[in-house]
Amino acid sequence: MTTSGADPVPRAQSGRPRRADAQRNYELLLAAAKEIFDEQGVDAPLDDVARRAGVGNATMYRHFPTRRELIIAVYADEVTELCARGEGLLGGVPAGDALFDWLRMFVAHVATKRELALVLADDHDGQRSALFRRWHEAMHSTASALLARAQQAGAVRAEVSASDLLALANGTALTGVDSDQTERLLLLVRHGTDVGR
Structure with missing residues (x-):
């Protein structure tokens, strides 16, 4: 379950419960x-x-039944996992660290999973747009929850928005730089949002 309750798994994949053996095969696939x-x-x-x-x-x-359905299921599962990891960071880890730990995961997600999302062809019935909207909302909600906690802890300036952070992290992911430079860019983002700046 994502922070917002927005389910990134398409409804076609979340119908009635499967039998145990069918569920096992689904997970193996x-x-x-x-x-x-x-x-x-x-x-x-x-x-x-x-x-x-x-x-x-x-x-x-x-x-x-189709490659498209398999790709949708794989990408939806990746988004679900990313959001669940964000939820796991909401307790215990210092708020500022939790936010930027998750942004690091988000950058890795965009850098390595973007092809999955982009390969989905546009369609006339609006399914692709609905899926993208659901996935975006789930990730935005996770980022918002982590950001709110960091702001309440005084680790991030109040005027910073989740959209700002996701845009910066997305840009970092799309530059295709190595892990060291990615880390430097995220540190620049973190220092730029610090309340002491």
Whole structure:
């Protein structure tokens, strides 16, 4: 569950509960698809996904009749995981550290998972726009919760918005720089939002 309650998983994937064996196969396919897409890209043969998951092609196509549905499920799961990690940072970790730890994760997400989202072709029924809106809202809500906590703790200036931080983090991710420079850019963002500045 995301911070805002906005569900980044498309409704087509969140219908009635699956049987235990079907749920296990679904999770195996999702995990295998994440690995295969990371290794080979989103055009990787779907047979490889089924083979990696240890299930037959028929089982895969029962869960994911098209490549598009598999990509949507994989990306939605990535967004859910990113938001859950943000929620996990809301307690215990110092508020400023929690916010920038999550922004670091967000940068890595955009840098490595952007192809998944962009490969989804536009459609006439508006599904792509609805999915993007749901994913954006979930991530924005997570960032907002972490930012509010950091602002209440006096770690970030009051006028900074979640949209500002996500735009800066997104820009950092899209520059394609190495991890050291990414860290330097995030430190610049952090110093620029510090209440002492």
